[in-house]
Amino acid sequence: xxxxxxxxxxxxxxxxxxxxxxxxxxxxxxxxxxxxxxxxxxxxxxxxxxxxxxxxxxxxxxxxxxxxxxxxxxxxxxxxxxxxxxxxxxxxxxxxxxxxxxxxxxxxxxxxxx
Amino acid sequence: xxxxxxxxxxxxxxxxxxxxxxxxxxxxxxxxxxxxxxxxxxxxxxxxxxxxxxxxxxxxxxxxxxxxxxxxxxxxxxxxxxxxxxxxxxxxxxxxxxxxxxxxxxxxxxxxxx
Numbered sequence: 001x002x003x004x005x006x007x008x009x010x011x012x013x014x015x016x017x018x019x020x021x022x023x024x025x026x027x028x029x030x031x032x033x034x035x036x037x038x039x040x041x042x043x044x045x046x047x048x049x050x051x052x053x054x055x056x057x058x059x060x061x062x063x064x065x066x067x068x069x070x071x072x073x074x075x076x077x078x079x080x081x082x083x084x085x086x087x088x089x090x091x092x093x094x095x096x097x098x099x100x101x102x103x104x105x106x107x108x109x110x111x112x113x114x
Numbered sequence: 115x116x117x118x119x120x121x122x123x124x125x126x127x128x129x130x131x132x133x134x135x136x137x138x139x140x141x142x143x144x145x146x147x148x149x150x151x152x153x154x155x156x157x158x159x160x161x162x163x164x165x166x167x168x169x170x171x172x173x174x175x176x177x178x179x180x181x182x183x184x185x186x187x188x189x190x191x192x193x194x195x196x197x198x199x200x201x202x203x204x205x206x207x208x209x210x211x212x213x214x215x216x217x218x219x220x221x222x223x224x225x226x227x228x
Contacts, residue, residue, distance in 0.1 A: 004156075036219075043116070043204055043221040044157070090156050100215065101170055102147070102206075104156035 002027035002093050006105035013081055014113050021076040021108045023091030030096040033074040035065055038088045038107075047089070050074060061085070086112045116140075116218035118207050126226045132193045135223045139186040139207035146188045147217065148180060151202040163188060164210060192225075200227045 007022040025031060032051050036044040048059025055067040065076045074091060091105040117140040127133050139146055145164045149157035159172035163182035177193040186207070192199055202224050206217040 006156075041224075043118075043120075044206075044219040045116075046216065046218075049216060100210075101159055101162070101172075102217070103159070104149075106156045107154075 002029075002031055002095065002101075002103050004091050004093050004103050004105040006089075006091055006108050008108050009106070010109045010111065012111045012113055015083055016080045018079050019077065019081050019085075019110065021089050021091075021110065023074045023076065023105060025072050025074065025091070025093045027093060027095075031093040032096060033065075033067060034092040034094065034102075035059065035063070035074075035076050036090045036092060036104075037061075038090065040087075044090065047076070081110070081112050083112050083114060085110060116220065118205065118218050118220035120203075120205055120220040120223050122223060123221070124224050124226075126228065127195050128228050129195055129197060131195050132191065133195060133225060135190045135192075135203050135205075135225070137188045137190070137205035137207070137220055139188070139205075140209075140218065141186055143186055143207035143209050143218075145210040145215070145217075146182055146205055146207045148188075148190045149204040149206065150174070150199075151204060151222070152198075153201070157204055160190070195227045197227050200225060 005024045013019045034049045035047040050067045058064045088107045094102045119138045147162040148160040151157040162170040166182045179191045182188040202222045204222045206219045208215040208217040
């Protein structure tokens with residue numbers, strides 16, 4: 001079984017300020033980790049993913065995330081946010097085996113303030 | 115664009131009715147998963163089909179069923195609709211190669227049950 005916890009339901013941040021969205025996971029097996037973004041009334045868009053290798057993963061739109069195995073975390077960061085980053089962000093964990101079930105967190109709403 | 119489409123975009127039904135939602139995947143994507151996203155929540159895994167057979171299921175009752183067709187399209191059927199079935203339904207497809215496969219999401223179908 002696996003679970004994903006997103007520690008903040010909402011994160012307000014001023015434009016051009018840095019932001020960190022937190023994600024912790026637990027799993028009895030190896031997992032792969034993802035961040036997705038969802039804009040209003042749209043589906044999910046993949047931001048970045050960690051499968052193996054370097055623990056610092058770079059994604060689209062200037063986002064990056066760091067996998068920390070000892071802390072079972074996969075926090076998402078961006079050094080300078082834009083108004084267009086206002087959206088909901090979901091962290092997800094995917095089983096490395098079996099039918100590769102994906103478990104999502106409850107989401108973090110990022111609100112960028114002008 | 116993910117190459118995954120869903121129809122219809124919106125749907126209104128009444129309690130007790132039946133509904134069929136459709137998904138069209140990218141060519142070559144032999145695996146499709148369906149998710150339910152209630153308002154303010156993360157997506158919840160319903161089930162997954164691989165080569166036209168269900169090979170994984172989340173915590174959803176049997177009145178949620180599916181089909182996958184050889185032409186990379188699939189359906190989600192829900193019988194005896196309940197008010198709590200109101201949600202955004204997302205399909206996601208990938209080409210399973212035995213290794214970790216990134217899944218691509220469609221834009222979703224928003225179902226309202228009155």
